[in-house]
Amino acid sequence: MNDFPSTPYKRGKIFAKTGLKVGTNYARHYLDSLRGKPADRASLHRNTAEDMMKEFTRLRGTALKIAQAMSIDQGMLPEEFSRVMSRSQHQVPPIQRALVRSVIRQELGDYPEKIFATFDTKAFAAASIGQVHKATLKDGRKVAVKIQYPGMRETISTDLGLAKALFKRFVAKGSDINPYFDEIRETLLMETDYRHEGETLDRFHARYESDQFTTPVWIPEYSTERVLTMSFLEGDHADPFLERNPTQEERNHYGQLLWDFFHLQVESHAEIHADTHPGNFVLTDDGRLGIIDFGCVKTFPADFFRDYLMLLPTHLKRDEEEILKLYYRLGVLNGDPAKNKREKEYYEFSMNYGFTFAMPYMNDTFDFADPEFAALLKGFTRNVPISNEPRGNRHFLYSTRVHVGLYHLLMKLGATVNIGESRERIERVLHQYEEEAIKAKS
Amino acid sequence: MDKKTENKIKIANAAAALYHKDSRFTYEDLAGEAGLTAKTIRSHFPNRKEIFEFYYEGAFLTYRDLTEKMEDMESYSLAERLSHLLLTLLDLFHEQQGFVEKTYVRVIERQGSSTPFAKHLVREVNQILMDDVEMLHIPSFVYNKATDTAILYHFHGLMRFWVRDHSDANQKTMELIDKWTALAEAVAYSKVGEKSFDFAKFMATNSPFTEVVRKMRAGLKKQSMNRSC
Numbered sequence: 001m002n003d004f005p006s007t008p009y010k011r012g013k014i015f016a017k018t019g020l021k022v023g024t025n026y027a028r029h030y031l032d033s034l035r036g037k038p039a040d041r042a043s044l045h046r047n048t049a050e051d052m053m054k055e056f057t058r059l060r061g062t063a064l065k066i067a068q069a070m071s072i073d074q075g076m077l078p079e080e081f082s083r084v085m086s087r088s089q090h091q092v093p094p095i096q097r098a099l100v101r102s103v104i105r106q107e108l109g110d111y112p113e114k115i116f117a118t119f120d121t122k123a124f125a126a127a128s129i130g131q132v133h134k135a136t137l138k139d140g141r142k143v144a145v146k147i148q149y150p151g152m153r154e155t156i157s158t159d160l161g162l163a164k165a166l167f168k169r170f171v172a173k174g175s176d177i178n179p180y181f182d183e184i185r186e187t188l189l190m191e192t193d194y195r196h197e198g199e200t201l202d203r204f205h206a207r208y209e210s211d212q213f214t215t216p217v218w219i220p221e222y223s224t225e226r227v228l229t230m231s232f233l234e235g236d237h238a239d240p241f242l243e244r245n246p247t248q249e250e251r252n253h254y255g256q257l258l259w260d261f262f263h264l265q266v267e268s269h270a271e272i273h274a275d276t277h278p279g280n281f282v283l284t285d286d287g288r289l290g291i292i293d294f295g296c297v298k299t300f301p302a303d304f305f306r307d308y309l310m311l312l313p314t315h316l317k318r319d320e321e322e323i324l325k326l327y328y329r330l331g332v333l334n335g336d337p338a339k340n341k342r343e344k345e346y347y348e349f350s351m352n353y354g355f356t357f358a359m360p361y362m363n364d365t366f367d368f369a370d371p372e373f374a375a376l377l378k379g380f381t382r383n384v385p386i387s388n389e390p391r392g393n394r395h396f397l398y399s400t401r402v403h404v405g406l407y408h409l410l411m412k413l414g415a416t417v418n419i420g421e422s423r424e425r426i427e428r429v430l431h432q433y434e435e436e437a438i439k440a441k442s
Numbered sequence: 443m444d445k446k447t448e449n450k451i452k453i454a455n456a457a458a459a460l461y462h463k464d465s466r467f468t469y470e471d472l473a474g475e476a477g478l479t480a481k482t483i484r485s486h487f488p489n490r491k492e493i494f495e496f497y498y499e500g501a502f503l504t505y506r507d508l509t510e511k512m513e514d515m516e517s518y519s520l521a522e523r524l525s526h527l528l529l530t531l532l533d534l535f536h537e538q539q540g541f542v543e544k545t546y547v548r549v550i551e552r553q554g555s556s557t558p559f560a561k562h563l564v565r566e567v568n569q570i571l572m573d574d575v576e577m578l579h580i581p582s583f584v585y586n587k588a589t590d591t592a593i594l595y596h597f598h599g600l601m602r603f604w605v606r607d608h609s610d611a612n613q614k615t616m617e618l619i620d621k622w623t624a625l626a627e628a629v630a631y632s633k634v635g636e637k638s639f640d641f642a643k644f645m646a647t648n649s650p651f652t653e654v655v656r657k658m659r660a661g662l663k664k665q666s667m668n669r670s671c
Contacts, residue, residue, distance in 0.1 A: 096519070096521060096522045096525060096620065096624075097514070097518065097522050097526075098518070098522045098523070098525035098526035098529050098530075099525060099529065099616060099619075099620050101526070101529070102529040102530070102532075102533055102616060103616070105533050106533075106536075106611045106612070106616075107611070111508075113512075121514055150611075150613035150614075150616040150617050150620070151609070151613045151614060151616070151617045154609075225610075226611075
């Protein structure tokens with residue numbers, strides 16, 4: 001089986017046909033909105049969203065998570081929203097030092113100065129539900145200690161209730177936002193149990209620690225439900241890396257590792273690190289990709305994951321018949337686009353988005369520094385024509401988050417990435433699914 | 443902390459643990475629990491009431507000892523210092539929760555401001571407030587008996603919240619302390635206090651009601667004098 005257009009020539013032709021069309025359509029749409037054309041539906045939504053945002057940002061940590069899950073990636077909410085949200089990320093107040101001490105005592109049995117050889121009372125990284133401190137164990141190991149704000153579980157439930165009430169004012173009447181909120185609630189509550197994260201750390205470490213990748217080692221003796229201690233990964237995040245003015249070769253190396261890590265996870269189809277955020281990846285001094293923060297790791301149901309991956313070859317081949325089937329299955333469409341104007345709008349938008357999304361897979365290498373590609377992607381998140389009606393399988397929330405997050409990170413790095421191997425990986429996974437389906441039938 | 447105080451704290455802690463198991467323990471029981479002779483214990487505490495009272499004072503002395511050893515205390519904000527005081531006391535009480543739940547109201551709360559614990563607590567809070575650079579513009583005579591009582595009442599309230607807090611690892615009490623001290627800091631740092639004082643000072647001498655109040659007071663005084671005659 002080969003779902004991908006087989007030769008580079010074929011792929012190139014499709015690229016020319018679809019890419020250009022998508023490009024001009026959305027570039028125009030994007031420019032129009034920048035020039036501030038007469039109030040259309042989208043800008044109307046934007047105003048409502050701005051009002052809502054002001055209230056929403058008060059929810060801080062939880063709001064941030066919701067925004068991360070919904071607005072930035074899903075394109076469900078306008079970009080302004082995510083911009084305000086990312087600003088609010090920095091406003092999440094640090095856990096004050098007296099409280100850090102008492103949390104450590106409650107959880108680990110004594111004050112930090114008694115437990116650790118050194119403990120930096122100032123957090124070096126903020127997470128939405130906690131913060132991370134540098135410390136040294138008495139045996140000399142350097143560690144990162146993640147501490148959760150007290151009462152986080154209940155705060156999340158209250159905040160989600162409030163957020164839902166706010167969202168209801170914003171989304172179209174009659175649309176069902178419950179599945180999305182359930183998905184977020186489940187994920188967030190899971191994130192509040194740091195033991196769960198510790199176990200995930202163990203699994204990822206066993207699976208990926210190599211001369212290419214590295215992940216922290218969980219230290220269970222110094223961990224509880226609300227305190228997580230792990231080995232400290234030394235390395236540069238994307239921003240300091242870029243400040244160093246790295247060569248193109250270095251950028252490509254970093255980018256390739258990120259790209260490969262994502263596709264290795266796809267191929268293992270067990271678990272996927274679902275928080276593709278620049279702060280969660282470092283480039284170590286010995287040139288490995290360090291992956292940190294395993295609070296949000298998703299396992300997608302097989303049928304969803306298969307359909308999601310199938311979007312790629314079908315879009316590359318422009319197989320509209322298959323695409324339509326997938327859209328129905330994935331809940332992107334609720335009716336026949338040939339008969340219903342609104343469904344047609346959804347269909348066209350999703351297909352164009354899909355084409356753009358599949359673009360990097362067209363050739364054997366892809367240059368994420370291409371400004372046209374960046375403009376295209378931005379155009380989509382900014383100009384969702386249908387921004388106030390949530391659609392699509394709830395698992396899209398995190399699958400697209402990972403995927404779009406990866407693209408954004410690669411664009412930030414300006415990396416050119418080799419695609420060939422990853423395409424084979426996806427093919428292999430799809431092939432497996434097909435074999436399993438045949439086996440199940442017989 | 444000197445050896446004698448250390449010993450006294452040790453005895454008080456042993457007494458607290460014992461009390462939780464059996465409130466009618468004897469000095470001999472306590473001697474066994476603390477690993478000292480009954481005679482030594484008696485030399486420190488002539489009666490049981492004093493041991494219980496000292497348990498609370500001891501918690502405060504332990505807090506002070508811990509705090510003196512902390513290097514970064516200087517850079518703590520007002521909210522952090524207040525939280526540090528409250529959280530540390532509760533961390534210590536947590537170790538003898540059964541005893542504290544049964545005795546706090548009787549041994550501390552009902553005794554008003556007369557116990558050493560209450561005196562230490564009030565003095566410490568006042569000290570934290572006065573040490574704060576931002577707070578220096580509030581004249582020290584604002585801190586008076588009324589504020590002292592308010593400090594005590596707030597602490598009693600916190601203790602009642604803590605006793606009823608059944609959340610995992612007392613997370614709710616921690617949240618309360620965090621939010622309450624953050625609010626206290628915000629109020630203290632705002633100009634509200636300064637402006638209120640300024641306003642009150644003006645109204646005290648210029649309000650038309652001042653005259654009325656003075657006359658009323660004079661009338662009342664006259665009445666009571668007449669009655670006593």
